[in-house]
Amino acid sequence: MFWRLLWKLLRGSSGRLVVAILALVSGAMVISALLNLEFDIERKLTQEFRMLGANLVISPGHDAQITGAAPSALMNESDAFATIQNLRDPAVEAAVPFLYIVERAEDTPVVVAGTKLEDLPKLEPSWRIEGQWTSSRDDQIPCVVGRNVAQQLHLALNSPLHLSYVGKTAQLTLVGIVDAGGAEDNQVFLQLPEVQSFAGLPGQIGLVQLSVRGTAKSISDYAARLATALPANEVRPIRQVTEAEGDLLNRIRLLIVSMVLLILVLTALCVLATMAALAMERRQDVGLMKALGGSIARIVALFMAEVGVLGATGGFVGAILGIELSRWMGQRVFGTAISVRWEIFPLTIALMAAVALAGALPLRLLGKVKPAVIFRGE
C-alpha cells in the first residue's frame, strides 16, 4: 500500500511537482556537467599544458652555466638516461638530451643544438615543422633549422648547409624548418652524436629536458626523486609552466565547487517553495490520515519518500543530460569530448535526493497538523 499511496501522491500533485522536478533536473544537469568537468579537468589541463613543452630540466650542477660546451658544464648522457630509466615513471612523456655549441654557418654564428630529433615532437608538440625531423637517407647528415635561421640564411628544404667549428667542417642537408615561436627559431638542430663529434665531447650533454604528465605536486615529487638519484646534477621544474598549471587548476576547481554549491542552494530553495505550497494543500489529507490513525512518522515518511523519489528521478535525468552537456562543454573548451565519469551518476542522484529532502522541510510541519483544527476549517 505504501508504494500505491506514493504513486497516487505523485500523480495527484503532478502539477506542483512538475515545478520541483524541473528545478531538480536543471540543477542536476548543471551539477553533473560541472562535476564531470571537474573530475576530468586535471587530465585535460595536463594534456593542454604538455603542449607547452618541457616542464622539467636536468642540468649539470647548481653552479654550471649552460652557455656552450665547456667541460665543467656538462654531464654524462648515459648516467642521466640510466637514472631516468631506472625510476621507470610512466608519467614521463619524453626525455630529450641537448648539447649546445656555437658554430658558424655561412660565416654567421649560430647556436647548434645536438639532440634526438625524432623525440622533439613528443617533447614540444606545439612546434610546427615544415618538412621532416629526420632523414632516412644514410648519405645525408640531416639538420632542422629554426625559421629565423632559414630566413636569415635564405635556406629552403633540401638546401645544403655548411657548418664549421674550431677548424672542423660539415656538409648538412636541411630536412625541416621549425616554427617554435621562441628562441629555438634562431637555432640549428642536429642529431646529438654529430654535435658531440664536432665538439669532441662523446657521451656528454648539456642538459636533459623532460615532459612529465601530472599535477604540479606529482611533478615536483618526481623531480625530487630524480635529484636524489642524480646528486651531482640540478633537477628543477620549469616553474612558469607547473605553477601556472597548478594555479589554473585550483582556480577552475574553486569556480566549479562554488557553482555546484550555489546551484544546490538554488535548487533547494526552488523545491522548498514548491513544497511549502504543497504542504498547505495537503493539510486536509494529513488531518484525515491522522484521524484514521496514521502516525506522524508514517505520514511524514510517505511524503519524504515522495520527495526522495522526485530527487532521485531529477538527479538521474539531470545526470544523463549533464553528461551530454559536459561533452559539449569539453568540445567547446578543449576541442575534445570530456570523458564520462560514471561515478557522477550516483553522486548526482544522491546530491539531488539530499537537496530535495532539505527542500522538503515544510512537509515536516505537516506532523503538527491537528485533525480537529483542520476539520473545523481553521
Place this chain on the structure above:
Amino acid sequence: MATLVQVEDLRKEFGNVRALAGVSFRVEAGEWIAIMGPSGSGKTTLINILGGLDTPTSGQAIVDTVDVGRLDESGLTRFRAQKIGFIFQQFHLVPYLTALENVMLAQYFHSTTDEKEAREALERVGLGDRIEHLPGKLSGGEQQRVAVARALINHPKLILADEPTGNLDEANEETVIQLFRDLHREGHTILMVTHASSIGSLADRRIVFAHGRLVQIPASLKSVT
C-alpha cells in the same frame, strides 16, 4: 450491557470560549445515541474528544476503558486506529485515491491492508460496482457510503458520526440511514451528531446540548446523568 463510553464532568475551553461546561453521561455497548442541539453547542467538540482528535481541558472521557485525556500523541494515534470509526459530514475522502484505496488507507494505518476485505466492505454498502472510482466521480451519497465502509473496515469499538447526512439529498440520506440501522442491528455502538429530529428519533436515546451543557435528559434514560 457493559458501559463503553463514560464521560465525567468533561470540560473544554478554547481560550475564553467554553465549548463543554461539565458534561457527564454514559453509553452502553451496542447503543445508538443521537447528539442534538444548535450549532456551537459543543456536539462536535464532544465527538472530537471521544474520538481522540482533541483533548479535554478537564474531566474524563473513557472509551472502552481508555481515558482519552491521558493519552499522549502516539497513544491517541493508536487509539484512533484501533477503537474509532469516523464518519464526517464532509465525507473527507482523499480525492486522488479510489473508493477502494480510501478504504484500504484506514487498513494501512491500522495494521496491514487486505484488498479483498476492503472490496467486501464496499460491496456491503452497495458500491461493488464503484470500487475503482475516484471520489470526484461519486455522488454525495456514494461518497458517504465509502466513508461508512472506511469507518467499519477496522472493526472499531465506537462509530462517531458527525452530521453524516448533513450534505445529502433525501434519497441518499435514506440510504445512509439504512446503513446505520443495519450497523445498529449488528450491535455496533454509534454516537451520531444530527440536527434532524427524524434521524434522532431512530436512535435509542437522544442527548441534547445547549451552550456546552446537556439540557435534555429523558427520564427514562438512566445511563444519562
